[in-house]
Amino acid sequence: MTTSLSPAFVRPSGRAPDQLRAVTLSRGYTRHAEGSVLVCFGDTRVLCTASVENRVPAFLRGKGEGWVTAEYGMLPRATHSRSDREAARGKQGGRTLEIQRLIGRSLRACVDRTALGERTITLDCDVLQADGGTRTAAITGAYVALVDAINWLTARGEFKSVKGGRDPIVGAVAAVSVGICGGVPVLDLDYAEDSGCDTDMNVVMNDGGGFIELQGTAEGHAFRDDELDAMLALARKGTAELLAAQQAALAGR
Amino acid sequence: MTTSLSPAFVRPSGRAPDQLRAVTLSRGYTRHAEGSVLVCFGDTRVLCTASVENRVPAFLRGKGEGWVTAEYGMLPRATHSRSDREAARGKQGGRTLEIQRLIGRSLRACVDRTALGERTITLDCDVLQADGGTRTAAITGAYVALVDAINWLTARGEFKSVKGGRDPIVGAVAAVSVGICGGVPVLDLDYAEDSGCDTDMNVVMNDGGGFIELQGTAEGHAFRDDELDAMLALARKGTAELLAAQQAALAGR
Amino acid sequence: MTTSLSPAFVRPSGRAPDQLRAVTLSRGYTRHAEGSVLVCFGDTRVLCTASVENRVPAFLRGKGEGWVTAEYGMLPRATHSRSDREAARGKQGGRTLEIQRLIGRSLRACVDRTALGERTITLDCDVLQADGGTRTAAITGAYVALVDAINWLTARGEFKSVKGGRDPIVGAVAAVSVGICGGVPVLDLDYAEDSGCDTDMNVVMNDGGGFIELQGTAEGHAFRDDELDAMLALARKGTAELLAAQQAALAGR
Amino acid sequence: MTTSLSPAFVRPSGRAPDQLRAVTLSRGYTRHAEGSVLVCFGDTRVLCTASVENRVPAFLRGKGEGWVTAEYGMLPRATHSRSDREAARGKQGGRTLEIQRLIGRSLRACVDRTALGERTITLDCDVLQADGGTRTAAITGAYVALVDAINWLTARGEFKSVKGGRDPIVGAVAAVSVGICGGVPVLDLDYAEDSGCDTDMNVVMNDGGGFIELQGTAEGHAFRDDELDAMLALARKGTAELLAAQQAALAGR
């Protein structure tokens, strides 16, 4: 690893460069949704609910497939200074649409939509408090809410006709941010790091070690191959820990 | 009181007709806002944040007065079945606008806007989980968030030049719903009661026993004077208990 | 009553505290609508049309019930200074939505929607000239337009299969504003009073003396029980006179 | 003239081919606007108000010129069947925008905007009842409202510094529709004719006999030179009568 590049850099939080923030995944956080998880990555808190509906979007009607989609929102005062309420402004901003498209694609990557059948699962990810990494926390938490919703369907016997076990879920996904801050590759950036770093990359991986999504942006200088490699190594470590946290939460530990 | 009208009616929750649900007011629920309160009326949970900004709307510029306003939202899966996200639909519905106007008016009734000076306090009331009475919970919680924001300003010496103590706050406000269910006047309706009752009234009162807002609607049959009197008596009892709960929360009890 | 509080108060219009403005209800004001009434409360003039359509909103389809709904608008120069045209701004304001929801609820309270059958009656209330009390004038006028539309349907034999007389109409509704101005409870506030009063309440009542809607707001100080009682007494007197005016208009007097 | 083309055609209204409908121009129809005229072309009734504001659009700021603009609306039940309220749909339709642009251009043609000074006059033309020809009625009525607003300004001494009489008004404009119905050129089409005619043309002329706007549309077959000539002759006759009616109204006859 390339932490030798800038041995003097100290993270604002005092964490080691390859250290995640404290992660919690609280299932059953609200009572109406089929899956409801409050995910915390340190001070970032996102409420992820999974809602099951017995219909599919127009483009899928009659095809025998289901759909998984996501919506993302931020409470106006989740952030340091109050931001406009998107419902009051009358439209969702580009950042919001970009994030909810990313969450939707990431979650669809772990679902067998034919096994799901003609139903839609909507993952609502609402940020109650933001401190960097809201989209990666959202993906990580939404996965647990999604599995809970599938389990709710399974418990009602909805997948009886389908052969085999935990059906429409074909893997697990988790996401984490990595970046280069003060020349040092770091894992799971908080807001203080995120706003000052040179490069920022969000990585979505599955439990087979494959990449689902990779979104890297050079904020300061363009990043080199060795920096990319260092960031990917951190992402691999971080998502492995997050995948373990998801399994622990689902196992009730 | 007229509870003798229908002695057979039993509240779905098992509560006495004049009994509030369990009420909690958790201050400092999120960390960025100048005031942040999670209010629970039973299973109804609303996050109320107060945000201070050093500007006023155009119609008040240069008049030496401040402004207090509110915005209301409901997370899509706060309810039994998922409702559309208003930001995605591109506009706030009539019910939302009506409620946020009510919250704003109610809170302005306890503020001396000249003492506040040229700043705006925005109360964001976001429903995390709904079980009836979200607007009354929101008003009751927003009052505590508002006082916390004023205290934050006071602690920074912003009202030094104003003579006297806890300045721009000139009273306390709390709100509760009352209704006629199965012929019985009841206090603080939950969703099961609200959707089946004949009459539903939201009452906002201050700590001087005065009415700030009264909004009664006959859902089934028109209500009579004696029913109105019975409901107002319950409202007086309920708001008195809520005003006490607010003071306890603010005193750190 | 509490008129002794401020015996010196004189209404800008010179009216007695319990005196309505001159009320006229002109039926057949325009020719296309099934019901069309110009209602005047003094200088407040609202055109109320009732339109019958043989369809119901999606949530009622196939349930054998009809729907009654309302829309409210104000011509840009109905007011002292020109206000923006809502169609040009691209959305209806909160006040507009609040008023049209109130009108719709009030009128539904006098209709048997099963007797109406699967049709929708839309009450369009457009303010040609405003001088306070537009929403109460609108409700009072819309009732007459609604009855005319029902009569039009009856004349075409649409309710033949339903047993009994003036079918889907199960009562009458009228509305009036009351308030406390300069300490005096007054009936039917005009703009000069409305903009300066301490408390303003809109009351919708039926011909059985029951309350349909009650919406009171303390603009200045919170109102007390005795003030509420005085206002309700005035409202009872005012709506009784308005209900008589409606019957006279419908009888062609 | 070519009325010999189809001698058998009888107008639904029984009017002669070159006969206007009954025209009335009622000044002072509402009381708040600086100019307020109800114009009737037969059963077509349009309320035209002129509102004076002491500001100009951004593109004119600081140029010493005024602005004259128009907005057009149709009450939902001005027509045979109810049309959607544009404010509720969230946008003005193409027809509405086209008509209000036409009204604005037509009225600007009779105003010296430098003499007007840095103020805006907005002409709101709202159709209370439609029976064809709403845009031509609107232009004809808006002219009278505009002159009343200018007179109101003159009476307040606003144009004292400008030399000469009725300053910013430099002419008069009126508009009428003409068309070919059943082969016969006719003047001032009502709805029954308008919806069935082959060609429809709206002509705006000034009191000098010049053309301000000409908008002809072949609905059925393309129109020939001789048909155009016949229509223009009718338009000349019709606008001359309308210009006389405007002068009579302004003279208080």
Next chain:
Amino acid sequence: MTTSLSPAFVRPSGRAPDQLRAVTLSRGYTRHAEGSVLVCFGDTRVLCTASVENRVPAFLRGKGEGWVTAEYGMLPRATHSRSDREAARGKQGGRTLEIQRLIGRSLRACVDRTALGERTITLDCDVLQADGGTRTAAITGAYVALVDAINWLTARGEFKSVKGGRDPIVGAVAAVSVGICGGVPVLDLDYAEDSGCDTDMNVVMNDGGGFIELQGTAEGHAFRDDELDAMLALARKGTAELLAAQQAALAGR
């Protein structure tokens, strides 16, 4: 002709008063659309595509008729200074809607919609570069794209059951602007002329010499009969040349 009115006027382009700009009609300009034509009137360049869809708008369903409609857009930097992107502003302006309604009406005038059958042809006219006359160029180019789309349908045997040759096309349409500049009637105004002229008229004609649309506007002074006659004579000459250019393009010359 009346060019003697102001013999001194010289067109900025050096053209004779009755001279069109260089006109080109490039078919097959893009590859996906059923018809795709780049039309140039001098420096004005508009891409016109015709898209065939097997559905009709709701108001035509089941009536056995087709529909022809148009949409118009201007790239933000088609003009001298950048104009806002309408998609970003969230609505199409009045000018855009007016132009696309004109294009649609003009093209429908040359189509037998019953012969077309239940399909919609949408003409998208997007201005890549503007130098005056974009709407007349759009109509002229859209006609060629429309014929190409009809030919594409014919080649697929879609009109086999209909008797006769080039079926749903019942004529040709072309459009040109004319105006009075410096007192001289001129043909096909470019931007330099358009922005300074006294009168501007857009004329749509068919190959039978009939008028489809006539839209004249007095920008400076009202125009007289003799000026109208001179402009119409120029329009007749111009559209004849454009109709010939269309036929040449369609013949592959």
Next chain:
Amino acid sequence: MTTSLSPAFVRPSGRAPDQLRAVTLSRGYTRHAEGSVLVCFGDTRVLCTASVENRVPAFLRGKGEGWVTAEYGMLPRATHSRSDREAARGKQGGRTLEIQRLIGRSLRACVDRTALGERTITLDCDVLQADGGTRTAAITGAYVALVDAINWLTARGEFKSVKGGRDPIVGAVAAVSVGICGGVPVLDLDYAEDSGCDTDMNVVMNDGGGFIELQGTAEGHAFRDDELDAMLALARKGTAELLAAQQAALAGR
């Protein structure tokens, strides 16, 4: 490289796996914009214009820095089947917003905004014809339009006070897509490949070999490290060729 993975895969276009499509960059494509480039990647054609304005967004006012931003659009029939016009729908879709944010960030990475001074350069990228890779073509073409706009400013002496050569441009950026199709890593995917591939990655690089943006998405299966390495190698080769094509175009070759 890993092309041995699936030796049997043949690209629909017949290209070698590491072969770009024919690339052209036509400068001065339209005449009004300060920079105007038509970029073609095979059948994908995007018109990129750079517009200079002497103002900056509110958040930069008075900071002495400039801004570079982008807007992206697709003509309705740029694609196989017609898509809705975003201006008519009233909002830009999530994909559009995502792409224009990417273009803006990429171009800002090669600009010294302090050297640019308080002006905004807007890059409008409008797709005339789409065949895959529109966003990478847009970035590649927009760079050339941006340099032309800077050169236009330089030629007017705008950067005289700044020391040194081709000032505000501090590097070059180009973009290309790479993917895994039928198991084979391929460069510059066209539509046929894009819609069927397993993984799709857009890579933006600078002329120093650094990464500006990396956006990879697993459409089918999650991609592994070796696949990522193979794709990045192709991206390096492709962007190098595109950077050379940009320099050739700017040199007038």
